[in-house]
Amino acid sequence: MEYLTAAQQQWTAFTARFPLETKEPVWTPENVPAVSVLFVFNRAANGTTSMEVDSLAAQALLLFAGYPHIVKDCHEHDQSPSGQLPYLLTTKGKALAGREIIDEVMDQIPGFGSHLKSTEKADSFAISSLAESKLHFGLLYDLWYSPQNSLKVAFPQYSHDRPWPLKEVLPRIRRWEQMDWMLKHHVTIDKEEILDDVKVALSAYAVQLDQKQYLFGSKPTLADATLFAYLHILLSTFNTAAGSHSHARDIIMRHDNLVQYARRIWGSWFTERIE
Amino acid sequence: MASTQPPFELFAWGPAWGLDSFDPFCMSVQRGQCYLSLSCASWVCTKSSNPKISPSGELPLLRDGTIPVAGRANIIRHLKRKGFDLDANLTPLQLAQSASFINLIETKLYDSLLHTLFMDAKNYSEDTVRVYSKQLDFVRRFYVPEVLKKRVVGRLAGYRMMLDHNQELVNEVYLNAKDVFQALDDKLGDQLFFFGDKPTTLDAVAYAHLSLHALPLLTNPKLHAILTFSFPNLIAYITRMQAALTLYPPPSPSPTPPSLHIVSILSDPSGAFSAIAADVSRLWSALTSESAPASYGDPELDAREKRKREARVETFWKWMSVLGAVGFFVGYVVANGIVEFRSGDDDDHDDDDEDYHGHHSQDSKGHAVVDGDSFVYVDEDGNVFTEGESEEE
Numbered sequence: 027m028e029y030l031t032a033a034q035q036q037w038t039a040f041t042a043r044f045p046l047e048t049k050e051p052v053w054t055p056e057n058v059p060a061v062s063v064l065f066v067f068n069r070a071a072n073g074t075t076s077m078e079v080d081s082l083a084a085q086a087l088l089l090f091a092g093y094p095h096i097v098k099d100c101h102e103h104d105q106s107p108s109g110q111l112p113y114l115l116t117t118k119g120k121a122l123a124g125r126e127i128i129d130e131v132m133d134q135i136p137g138f139g140s141h142l143k144s145t146e147k148a149d150s151f152a153i154s155s156l157a158e159s160k161l162h163f164g165l166l167y168d169l170w171y172s173p174q175n176s177l178k179v180a181f182p183q184y185s186h187d188r189p190w191p192l193k194e195v196l197p198r199i200r201r202w203e204q205m206d207w208m209l210k211h212h213v214t215i216d217k218e219e220i221l222d223d224v225k226v227a228l229s230a231y232a233v234q235l236d237q238k239q240y241l242f243g244s245k246p247t248l249a250d251a252t253l254f255a256y257l258h259i260l261l262s263t264f265n266t267a268a269g270s271h272s273h274a275r276d277i278i279m280r281h282d283n284l285v286q287y288a289r290r291i292w293g294s295w296f297t298e299r300i301e
Numbered sequence: 302m303a304s305t306q307p308p309f310e311l312f313a314w315g316p317a318w319g320l321d322s323f324d325p326f327c328m329s330v331q332r333g334q335c336y337l338s339l340s341c342a343s344w345v346c347t348k349s350s351n352p353k354i355s356p357s358g359e360l361p362l363l364r365d366g367t368i369p370v371a372g373r374a375n376i377i378r379h380l381k382r383k384g385f386d387l388d389a390n391l392t393p394l395q396l397a398q399s400a401s402f403i404n405l406i407e408t409k410l411y412d413s414l415l416h417t418l419f420m421d422a423k424n425y426s427e428d429t430v431r432v433y434s435k436q437l438d439f440v441r442r443f444y445v446p447e448v449l450k451k452r453v454v455g456r457l458a459g460y461r462m463m464l465d466h467n468q469e470l471v472n473e474v475y476l477n478a479k480d481v482f483q484a485l486d487d488k489l490g491d492q493l494f495f496f497g498d499k500p501t502t503l504d505a506v507a508y509a510h511l512s513l514h515a516l517p518l519l520t521n522p523k524l525h526a527i528l529t530f531s532f533p534n535l536i537a538y539i540t541r542m543q544a545a546l547t548l549y550p551p552p553s554p555s556p557t558p559p560s561l562h563i564v565s566i567l568s569d570p571s572g573a574f575s576a577i578a579a580d581v582s583r584l585w586s587a588l589t590s591e592s593a594p595a596s597y598g599d600p601e602l603d604a605r606e607k608r609k610r611e612a613r614v615e616t617f618w619k620w621m622s623v624l625g626a627v628g629f630f631v632g633y634v635v636a637n638g639i640v641e642f643r644s645g646d647d648d649d650h651d652d653d654d655e656d657y658h659g660h661h662s663q664d665s666k667g668h669a670v671v672d673g674d675s676f677v678y679v680d681e682d683g684n685v686f687t688e689g690e691s692e693e694e
Contacts, residue, residue: 153397155409
């Protein structure tokens with residue numbers, strides 16, 4: 027018994043050298059925000075637009091609809107209920123992602139898109155799908171499939187907040203996920219086929235836009251938010267990194283009305299950073 | 302001499318559910334559903350269950366002479382270059398809208414079809430696997446459906462369960478399908494076809510996909526229910542297209558394979574085996590195939606057809622089990638020697654003479670002669686002779 031007591035005393039003296047300190051939590055979520063918060067993938071330094079296309083499309087949609095919100099940066103896709111950014115934390119405490127964000131905007135802002143006739147709404151919905159499939163494939167091909175582009179353009183976007191070795195591993199995991207997504211949708215990754223689809227999509231958009239201010243008149247719609255996101259990402263992402271080249275960007279540059287359209291929306295809606 | 306061979310040969314998946322193919326991309330190009338018939342091209346259809354014949358790894362595949370063209374979009378583009386252009390009368394804006402709607406159908410609507418066929422457990426086990434089993438050979442039917450299902454699971458991984466407007470939990474893929482049906486309904490309106498009075502490429506693609514969505518023969522026809530109850534205009538459009546396509550020329554009959562010959566079995570046993578397997582497969586398909594085309598909006602007729610088909614299958618298996626039992630019985634009896642089959646005359650030999658070594662025979666006088674190691678002959682007088690002396694007598 028004396029031996030046990032001595033051992034306990036020695037153990038207590040040893041553990042007393044490492045006192046437990048309880049620190050304050052790093053971040054405590056608000057119960058319900060006063061203004062809806064849109065969490066988007068990291069924006070560039072002093073920039074206003076997210077570096078990811080889905081996040082930028084959501085930013086554009088909320089701005090076009092006049093939905094009251096603030097934007098915060100986030101680099102964890104798993105924070106979102108769908109597993110992909112962006113997600114919207116509403117004033118009712120709901121976390122919405124994907125099409126739920128669109129449904130929320132349409133419910134809260136009934137006037138958004140109301141100037142369209144039923145056939146124009148159908149055309150708007152259909153033309154959005156061109157960007158979501160064909161332009162998306164072209165973007166993934168240029169950004170992730172090409173080894174040079176992925177090293178010089180994509181990897182820095184996904185590693186600049188990360189310590190070593192995460193900054194080496196996480197971008198490569200992301201690349202594998204994007205390639206896997208491409209192979210799930212196409213049996214083979216054929217460059218000519220992908221670029222032909224991009225040409226078809228951009229030609230359709232150029233014809234639909236023509237010389238109008240937006241795709242369906244003088245007011246922006248959901249289709250404009252989607253198209254602007256892809257045009258801006260393709261035009262701006264490959265503009266800075268030396269040695270990178272985007273085939274989809276070259277095709278966009280052939281349509282002057284699309285380039286002017288992207289610049290016009292950027293200048294009208296995204297000149298000031300919204301916090 | 303001018304060749305009578307049609308210029309185009311289309312390789313596509315085979316028929317199912319009363320339709321010419323169960324793959325909407327094959328149907329978009331094929332007859333009864335579309336582009337080749339609507340454009341009045343001369344063509345022949347060859348059923349194929351091997352996508353590897355295509356350079357892209359997917360069917361349909363069009364062969365124009367020696368030129369292979371793979372993929373729905375490439376095939377239609379090739380046909381347009383050859384002068385079979387359904388969109389010749391469309392304006393550039395209408396062409397852009399057509400491309401948008403075709404893309405919408407082939408992405409969001411196709412995802413909902415894949416979910417219905419592969420992710421719905423009842424539909425997959427009772428309908429999808431059965432359809433693929435009829436198309437594929439004996440070995441591939443056991444693993445190809447699972448490989449395809451795995452690919453579909455990966456493709457549809459991004460869809461979630463969410464609440465609809467009635468606060469009911471549904472899969473996002475069906476909410477998207479409803480939105481697409483609504484868009485198609487709005488675009489079609491009161492017109493005969495999407496762009497006026499003449500069918501275009503969009504009509505070919507839309508009909509191919511919608512006719513599969515409107516199938517009432519699935520165990521769990523969710524898309525059929527959505528279309529029937531919420532979009533009767535689209536059901537009417539499908540019926541209208543089905544009737545209209547019967548006015549267009551059918552494909553030329555596909556070349557029949559050569560009959561099996563004993564020389565071919567000896568020279569190419571594996572090819573002969575494949576031909577036999579194909580014949581059995583065709584017999585099975587004839588027994589279990591739907592005889593009438595899919596009829597939309599008449600569930601009683603479809604249920605009667607389904608019951609007839611199930612009765613034919615049941616009768617087939619009944620007779621096969623009887624034949625199998627009889628064959629087993631006969632084989633067991635013969636193998637175990639219970640019944641023997643002999644050929645030729647059976648002579649009654651005297652077993653008492655088996656003291657001699659060798660074989661017994663009779664000479665001209667009727668006395669026994671032994672062809673063996675030793676020979677003894679006894680004549681009528683009782684004289685005994687050894688070998689060789691009988692011949693002198």
